Amino acid sequence: MKRLISLYLIILLASSHLDAQTASFRNLDGNQKETFRNNLYASSEKIISLECSFVQKQVLSMLSDEVVSKGTMTFKKTERLLWTYSSPYEFVFLMNNGRITTKSEGKTSSFDSGSSPLMKELCKIMVAGLKGDTKSLETSFNTKYLTNGSQIKVVMTPKNRSLGSIFNQIDLLFDAATYLVSSIEMAEPSGDRTTISINNIKINGTVDDKVFDIH
Protein backbone atom coordinates (compact mmCIF):
# COMPACT_ATOMS: atom_id res chain seq x y z
CA MET A 1 0.00 0.00 0.00
CA LYS A 2 2.88 2.34 0.94
CA ARG A 3 4.46 1.63 -2.41
CA LEU A 4 1.22 2.44 -4.19
CA ILE A 5 0.95 5.77 -2.36
CA SER A 6 4.58 6.59 -3.19
CA LEU A 7 3.99 5.73 -6.84
CA TYR A 8 0.84 7.85 -6.89
CA LEU A 9 2.76 10.78 -5.37
CA ILE A 10 5.58 10.43 -7.89
CA ILE A 11 3.11 10.40 -10.80
CA LEU A 12 1.25 13.38 -9.30
CA LEU A 13 4.48 15.37 -8.88
CA ALA A 14 5.70 14.48 -12.35
CA SER A 15 2.43 15.49 -13.98
CA SER A 16 2.28 18.77 -12.05
CA HIS A 17 5.87 19.48 -13.17
CA LEU A 18 4.84 18.83 -16.79
CA ASP A 19 1.84 21.11 -16.35
CA ALA A 20 4.12 23.83 -15.01
CA GLN A 21 6.37 23.46 -18.03
CA THR A 22 3.60 23.60 -20.62
CA ALA A 23 1.82 26.35 -18.71
CA SER A 24 4.94 28.48 -18.60
CA PHE A 25 4.08 29.92 -22.01
CA ARG A 26 0.55 31.19 -22.61
CA ASN A 27 -1.04 32.74 -25.66
CA LEU A 28 -0.93 36.52 -25.97
CA ASP A 29 -4.44 37.84 -26.48
CA GLY A 30 -5.40 40.15 -29.36
CA ASN A 31 -4.36 43.50 -27.89
CA GLN A 32 -1.23 42.19 -26.17
CA LYS A 33 -0.19 40.45 -29.37
CA GLU A 34 -0.67 43.57 -31.48
CA THR A 35 1.24 45.75 -28.98
CA PHE A 36 4.18 43.33 -28.84
CA ARG A 37 4.16 42.81 -32.60
CA ASN A 38 4.20 46.56 -33.27
CA ASN A 39 6.87 47.26 -30.65
CA LEU A 40 9.02 44.47 -32.04
CA TYR A 41 8.67 45.87 -35.53
CA ALA A 42 9.45 49.44 -34.37
CA SER A 43 12.53 48.10 -32.57
CA SER A 44 13.65 46.17 -35.66
CA GLU A 45 13.35 49.28 -37.81
CA LYS A 46 15.97 50.99 -35.64
CA ILE A 47 18.54 48.26 -36.24
CA ILE A 48 21.16 49.40 -38.72
CA SER A 49 23.71 46.76 -37.78
CA LEU A 50 23.85 43.79 -35.47
CA GLU A 51 26.74 41.62 -34.35
CA CYS A 52 26.47 38.53 -32.18
CA SER A 53 27.94 35.14 -31.41
CA PHE A 54 25.96 31.94 -31.58
CA VAL A 55 25.94 28.32 -30.49
CA GLN A 56 24.08 25.95 -32.79
CA LYS A 57 22.87 22.62 -31.41
CA GLN A 58 21.57 20.16 -33.93
CA VAL A 59 19.83 17.00 -32.80
CA LEU A 60 20.07 14.19 -35.35
CA SER A 61 17.05 12.10 -34.46
CA MET A 62 17.98 8.97 -36.40
CA LEU A 63 21.41 8.69 -34.73
CA SER A 64 20.36 10.10 -31.33
CA ASP A 65 23.32 12.41 -31.84
CA GLU A 66 23.96 16.09 -31.17
CA VAL A 67 26.27 18.27 -33.24
CA VAL A 68 27.40 21.58 -31.77
CA SER A 69 28.68 24.42 -33.95
CA LYS A 70 29.84 27.90 -32.93
CA GLY A 71 30.49 31.16 -34.68
CA THR A 72 29.48 34.76 -35.21
CA MET A 73 26.90 36.65 -37.26
CA THR A 74 27.05 40.17 -38.61
CA PHE A 75 24.09 41.95 -40.15
CA LYS A 76 24.08 45.35 -41.80
CA LYS A 77 21.27 47.16 -43.53
CA THR A 78 20.18 46.43 -46.14
CA GLU A 79 20.10 42.64 -46.41
CA ARG A 80 23.73 41.90 -45.74
CA LEU A 81 24.31 38.90 -43.51
CA LEU A 82 27.65 37.32 -42.73
CA TRP A 83 27.47 33.96 -41.02
CA THR A 84 30.86 32.65 -39.87
CA TYR A 85 31.34 29.21 -38.32
CA SER A 86 34.53 28.72 -36.34
CA SER A 87 33.83 25.18 -35.10
CA PRO A 88 33.67 22.26 -35.74
CA TYR A 89 35.36 23.70 -38.83
CA GLU A 90 35.63 27.06 -40.53
CA PHE A 91 32.84 27.94 -42.91
CA VAL A 92 31.75 31.35 -44.12
CA PHE A 93 28.36 32.21 -45.59
CA LEU A 94 27.55 35.65 -46.93
CA MET A 95 24.26 37.02 -48.22
CA ASN A 96 24.93 40.35 -49.87
CA ASN A 97 22.07 42.03 -51.71
CA GLY A 98 20.75 38.93 -53.43
CA ARG A 99 24.06 37.17 -53.90
CA ILE A 100 25.24 34.23 -51.82
CA THR A 101 28.94 33.56 -51.30
CA THR A 102 30.37 30.64 -49.35
CA LYS A 103 33.95 30.00 -48.32
CA SER A 104 35.10 26.59 -47.24
CA GLU A 105 38.64 25.22 -47.06
CA GLY A 106 39.92 28.36 -48.77
CA LYS A 107 37.59 27.88 -51.74
CA THR A 108 35.06 30.61 -52.48
CA SER A 109 31.93 30.13 -54.53
CA SER A 110 29.28 32.67 -55.37
CA PHE A 111 25.80 32.36 -56.85
CA ASP A 112 22.52 34.21 -57.16
CA SER A 113 20.23 33.62 -54.17
CA GLY A 114 17.38 32.97 -56.62
CA SER A 115 19.05 29.70 -57.61
CA SER A 116 18.82 28.43 -54.03
CA PRO A 117 15.30 29.09 -52.69
CA LEU A 118 16.12 27.21 -49.48
CA MET A 119 19.10 29.40 -48.63
CA LYS A 120 17.20 32.53 -49.62
CA GLU A 121 14.36 31.58 -47.27
CA LEU A 122 16.78 30.62 -44.49
CA CYS A 123 18.51 34.01 -44.80
CA LYS A 124 15.17 35.80 -44.69
CA ILE A 125 14.24 33.90 -41.52
CA MET A 126 17.60 34.61 -39.90
CA VAL A 127 17.60 38.33 -40.74
CA ALA A 128 13.99 38.74 -39.63
CA GLY A 129 14.69 36.70 -36.50
CA LEU A 130 17.82 38.65 -35.58
CA LYS A 131 16.14 42.01 -36.14
CA GLY A 132 12.79 40.97 -34.70
CA ASP A 133 10.94 41.74 -37.90
CA THR A 134 8.36 38.97 -37.58
CA LYS A 135 5.87 40.93 -39.72
CA SER A 136 7.96 40.24 -42.83
CA LEU A 137 7.63 36.50 -42.23
CA GLU A 138 3.84 36.54 -42.00
CA THR A 139 3.41 36.10 -45.75
CA SER A 140 5.11 32.68 -45.52
CA PHE A 141 4.20 31.61 -41.97
CA ASN A 142 1.21 31.43 -39.66
CA THR A 143 2.37 33.01 -36.42
CA LYS A 144 1.34 32.52 -32.82
CA TYR A 145 2.64 34.71 -29.98
CA LEU A 146 3.15 33.26 -26.50
CA THR A 147 4.66 34.65 -23.33
CA ASN A 148 5.96 33.49 -19.98
CA GLY A 149 6.29 37.04 -18.66
CA SER A 150 9.98 37.65 -19.34
CA GLN A 151 10.13 36.15 -22.83
CA ILE A 152 7.97 36.13 -25.94
CA LYS A 153 7.91 33.08 -28.15
CA VAL A 154 6.81 33.45 -31.75
CA VAL A 155 5.73 30.07 -33.09
CA MET A 156 5.73 29.96 -36.88
CA THR A 157 4.26 27.23 -39.05
CA PRO A 158 4.74 27.31 -42.84
CA LYS A 159 1.78 28.37 -44.94
CA ASN A 160 2.85 26.67 -48.15
CA ARG A 161 3.73 23.06 -48.85
CA SER A 162 7.22 23.67 -50.25
CA LEU A 163 8.34 25.46 -47.09
CA GLY A 164 6.49 22.87 -45.00
CA SER A 165 8.55 20.13 -46.61
CA ILE A 166 11.68 21.74 -45.10
CA PHE A 167 10.42 23.05 -41.74
CA ASN A 168 7.62 21.78 -39.52
CA GLN A 169 7.87 24.75 -37.20
CA ILE A 170 10.22 27.61 -36.36
CA ASP A 171 10.24 29.18 -32.89
CA LEU A 172 11.76 32.59 -32.29
CA LEU A 173 12.39 33.54 -28.68
CA PHE A 174 12.64 37.23 -27.72
CA ASP A 175 13.36 39.09 -24.50
CA ALA A 176 10.07 40.77 -23.66
CA ALA A 177 11.81 43.89 -22.30
CA THR A 178 14.57 44.48 -24.88
CA TYR A 179 12.90 42.86 -27.92
CA LEU A 180 16.21 41.15 -28.70
CA VAL A 181 16.21 37.61 -30.03
CA SER A 182 17.72 34.93 -27.79
CA SER A 183 17.15 31.77 -29.82
CA ILE A 184 15.90 30.43 -33.14
CA GLU A 185 14.69 26.84 -33.16
CA MET A 186 13.91 24.94 -36.34
CA ALA A 187 12.04 21.62 -36.38
CA GLU A 188 12.29 19.56 -39.54
CA PRO A 189 9.96 16.87 -40.95
CA SER A 190 12.80 14.33 -40.55
CA GLY A 191 12.49 14.76 -36.77
CA ASP A 192 15.74 16.75 -36.47
CA ARG A 193 15.78 19.93 -34.45
CA THR A 194 18.30 22.77 -34.68
CA THR A 195 18.53 25.43 -31.99
CA ILE A 196 20.64 28.54 -32.56
CA SER A 197 21.26 30.40 -29.30
CA ILE A 198 22.20 34.04 -29.83
CA ASN A 199 24.63 35.70 -27.39
CA ASN A 200 26.65 38.91 -26.97
CA ILE A 201 24.37 41.00 -29.16
CA LYS A 202 25.74 44.38 -30.18
CA ILE A 203 23.29 46.72 -31.88
CA ASN A 204 24.28 49.55 -34.25
CA GLY A 205 28.00 49.31 -33.65
CA THR A 206 30.37 50.37 -36.40
CA VAL A 207 30.53 47.61 -38.98
CA ASP A 208 32.98 48.23 -41.79
CA ASP A 209 31.66 47.34 -45.25
CA LYS A 210 34.93 45.50 -45.85
CA VAL A 211 33.65 42.79 -43.49
CA PHE A 212 31.35 41.69 -46.30
CA ASP A 213 34.15 41.39 -48.88
CA ILE A 214 34.78 37.68 -49.15
CA HIS A 215 37.34 36.42 -51.65
Added chain:
Amino acid sequence: MIKYLTYISLALVLCSCTPKMSPAHGGFNPVVAEISEKPMHFRATVTFGKNSVTGLMAVKQRSDLAIAGSFTNEFGVKGFDFIYRDGKTDLIYVMPAMNRAMVKKILRRDISLLSGYGIGNIGKLGGDSSGEALQIFYPDPAEKDRGIKDILISGCSRGRKKIIALEDFRYKLRIDLISLLPDEE
Protein backbone atom coordinates in the same frame (compact mmCIF):
# COMPACT_ATOMS: atom_id res chain seq x y z
CA MET B 1 25.67 -38.56 -59.25
CA ILE B 2 22.48 -36.88 -57.95
CA LYS B 3 24.43 -35.82 -54.83
CA TYR B 4 27.08 -34.06 -56.94
CA LEU B 5 24.44 -32.41 -59.13
CA THR B 6 22.69 -31.16 -55.98
CA TYR B 7 25.96 -29.70 -54.63
CA ILE B 8 26.70 -28.02 -57.97
CA SER B 9 23.16 -26.58 -58.12
CA LEU B 10 23.45 -25.27 -54.56
CA ALA B 11 26.82 -23.72 -55.31
CA LEU B 12 25.42 -22.03 -58.42
CA VAL B 13 22.39 -20.72 -56.52
CA LEU B 14 24.61 -19.34 -53.76
CA CYS B 15 26.98 -17.68 -56.25
CA SER B 16 24.13 -16.10 -58.20
CA CYS B 17 22.68 -14.68 -54.99
CA THR B 18 25.89 -12.78 -54.18
CA PRO B 19 25.38 -9.14 -55.17
CA LYS B 20 28.17 -7.34 -56.96
CA MET B 21 28.44 -4.67 -54.29
CA SER B 22 29.44 -6.95 -51.44
CA PRO B 23 32.65 -5.79 -49.84
CA ALA B 24 35.46 -8.18 -50.54
CA HIS B 25 36.47 -8.42 -46.89
CA GLY B 26 34.31 -8.76 -43.84
CA GLY B 27 31.05 -9.69 -45.60
CA PHE B 28 28.04 -7.40 -46.06
CA ASN B 29 27.98 -5.95 -42.58
CA PRO B 30 31.53 -5.74 -41.27
CA VAL B 31 32.03 -4.56 -37.69
CA VAL B 32 33.44 -1.02 -37.83
CA ALA B 33 34.83 -0.44 -34.35
CA GLU B 34 35.39 3.31 -34.98
CA ILE B 35 31.64 3.95 -35.31
CA SER B 36 30.11 1.24 -33.15
CA GLU B 37 30.34 3.08 -29.81
CA LYS B 38 29.39 6.58 -30.88
CA PRO B 39 28.80 8.46 -34.13
CA MET B 40 31.76 9.66 -36.14
CA HIS B 41 31.52 13.08 -37.77
CA PHE B 42 32.96 14.04 -41.13
CA ARG B 43 33.23 17.28 -42.99
CA ALA B 44 31.59 16.30 -46.26
CA THR B 45 31.84 17.80 -49.73
CA VAL B 46 29.57 16.51 -52.47
CA THR B 47 30.68 17.72 -55.91
CA PHE B 48 28.38 17.23 -58.85
CA GLY B 49 29.95 18.46 -62.08
CA LYS B 50 31.07 22.02 -61.35
CA ASN B 51 28.74 22.49 -58.35
CA SER B 52 29.45 21.43 -54.83
CA VAL B 53 27.70 21.40 -51.49
CA THR B 54 29.42 21.10 -48.16
CA GLY B 55 28.06 19.89 -44.87
CA LEU B 56 28.43 17.42 -42.10
CA MET B 57 28.07 13.67 -42.35
CA ALA B 58 27.48 11.67 -39.16
CA VAL B 59 27.68 7.88 -39.28
CA LYS B 60 27.05 5.27 -36.62
CA GLN B 61 26.96 1.49 -36.64
CA ARG B 62 23.88 0.09 -34.95
CA SER B 63 23.76 -3.07 -32.88
CA ASP B 64 22.40 -4.99 -35.91
CA LEU B 65 25.60 -3.88 -37.76
CA ALA B 66 23.67 -1.62 -40.15
CA ILE B 67 25.41 1.72 -40.77
CA ALA B 68 23.12 4.71 -40.26
CA GLY B 69 24.11 8.12 -41.56
CA SER B 70 22.88 11.70 -41.83
CA PHE B 71 24.05 14.46 -44.14
CA THR B 72 23.15 18.03 -43.18
CA ASN B 73 24.38 21.39 -44.36
CA GLU B 74 26.23 23.72 -41.97
CA PHE B 75 23.01 25.43 -40.91
CA GLY B 76 21.51 22.15 -39.77
CA VAL B 77 19.16 21.57 -42.69
CA LYS B 78 18.98 17.85 -43.49
CA GLY B 79 20.07 16.63 -46.92
CA PHE B 80 19.42 12.92 -46.44
CA ASP B 81 19.32 10.07 -43.93
CA PHE B 82 20.37 6.57 -44.93
CA ILE B 83 20.72 3.07 -43.57
CA TYR B 84 23.21 0.68 -45.16
CA ARG B 85 22.56 -2.97 -44.49
CA ASP B 86 23.32 -6.23 -46.34
CA GLY B 87 25.05 -4.39 -49.18
CA LYS B 88 22.06 -2.16 -49.85
CA THR B 89 21.13 1.39 -48.90
CA ASP B 90 17.69 2.62 -47.86
CA LEU B 91 17.17 6.36 -48.08
CA ILE B 92 15.08 7.14 -45.01
CA TYR B 93 14.74 10.85 -45.77
CA VAL B 94 15.74 12.95 -48.76
CA MET B 95 15.31 16.72 -48.84
CA PRO B 96 12.71 17.92 -51.39
CA ALA B 97 15.32 19.49 -53.71
CA MET B 98 17.04 16.10 -54.04
CA ASN B 99 13.91 13.99 -54.09
CA ARG B 100 14.21 12.86 -57.72
CA ALA B 101 14.25 9.22 -58.89
CA MET B 102 17.58 9.55 -60.71
CA VAL B 103 19.29 11.38 -57.82
CA LYS B 104 18.05 8.76 -55.35
CA LYS B 105 19.20 5.92 -57.61
CA ILE B 106 22.72 7.36 -57.81
CA LEU B 107 22.74 8.12 -54.06
CA ARG B 108 21.67 4.57 -53.15
CA ARG B 109 24.36 3.01 -55.30
CA ASP B 110 27.18 5.36 -54.30
CA ILE B 111 26.33 5.33 -50.58
CA SER B 112 26.25 1.52 -50.65
CA LEU B 113 29.77 1.48 -52.04
CA LEU B 114 30.97 4.32 -49.81
CA SER B 115 29.61 2.60 -46.70
CA GLY B 116 30.74 -0.91 -47.57
CA TYR B 117 34.16 -0.12 -48.98
CA GLY B 118 35.00 3.33 -47.61
CA ILE B 119 33.54 3.59 -44.10
CA GLY B 120 33.79 -0.19 -43.70
CA ASN B 121 37.56 0.04 -44.22
CA ILE B 122 38.18 3.11 -42.07
CA GLY B 123 40.03 1.00 -39.52
CA LYS B 124 42.71 0.34 -42.13
CA LEU B 125 43.65 4.02 -42.20
CA GLY B 126 46.44 4.64 -39.72
CA GLY B 127 45.72 8.08 -38.44
CA ASP B 128 49.03 8.86 -36.73
CA SER B 129 51.45 9.07 -39.63
CA SER B 130 51.06 12.25 -41.66
CA GLY B 131 50.99 11.90 -45.42
CA GLU B 132 50.07 8.24 -45.40
CA ALA B 133 49.88 6.77 -48.90
CA LEU B 134 46.55 6.57 -50.67
CA GLN B 135 44.80 3.21 -50.40
CA ILE B 136 42.40 2.02 -53.07
CA PHE B 137 39.39 0.26 -51.49
CA TYR B 138 37.30 -0.06 -54.66
CA PRO B 139 37.61 -1.60 -57.15
CA ASP B 140 39.29 -4.27 -55.06
CA PRO B 141 42.72 -4.85 -56.67
CA ALA B 142 42.17 -8.60 -56.21
CA GLU B 143 38.87 -8.49 -58.13
CA LYS B 144 39.64 -5.97 -60.85
CA ASP B 145 37.27 -7.40 -63.43
CA ARG B 146 34.25 -7.62 -61.10
CA GLY B 147 32.00 -4.98 -59.61
CA ILE B 148 30.77 -1.65 -60.89
CA LYS B 149 33.00 0.17 -63.32
CA ASP B 150 33.67 3.92 -63.28
CA ILE B 151 33.78 4.14 -59.48
CA LEU B 152 36.86 4.61 -57.35
CA ILE B 153 36.90 4.64 -53.55
CA SER B 154 40.10 5.58 -51.81
CA GLY B 155 41.27 6.50 -48.35
CA CYS B 156 44.27 8.03 -46.63
CA SER B 157 45.10 9.78 -43.40
CA ARG B 158 46.37 13.26 -42.70
CA GLY B 159 47.68 13.48 -39.18
CA ARG B 160 44.92 12.03 -37.01
CA LYS B 161 42.30 12.75 -39.66
CA LYS B 162 40.92 10.01 -41.85
CA ILE B 163 39.95 10.86 -45.39
CA ILE B 164 37.67 8.84 -47.65
CA ALA B 165 36.79 9.76 -51.22
CA LEU B 166 34.36 8.32 -53.74
CA GLU B 167 34.65 9.27 -57.39
CA ASP B 168 31.82 8.35 -59.72
CA PHE B 169 33.26 9.07 -63.15
CA ARG B 170 30.05 8.18 -64.98
CA TYR B 171 27.94 10.82 -63.25
CA LYS B 172 30.80 13.22 -62.47
CA LEU B 173 29.99 12.93 -58.78
CA ARG B 174 32.55 13.06 -56.02
CA ILE B 175 32.06 12.65 -52.27
CA ASP B 176 34.88 13.64 -49.92
CA LEU B 177 34.74 12.84 -46.23
CA ILE B 178 37.28 14.22 -43.76
CA SER B 179 36.89 13.06 -40.18
CA LEU B 180 36.57 15.66 -37.44
CA LEU B 181 38.80 15.32 -34.41
CA PRO B 182 37.18 15.13 -30.95
CA ASP B 183 38.69 18.53 -30.00
CA GLU B 184 37.13 20.11 -33.10
CA GLU B 185 33.74 18.72 -32.14
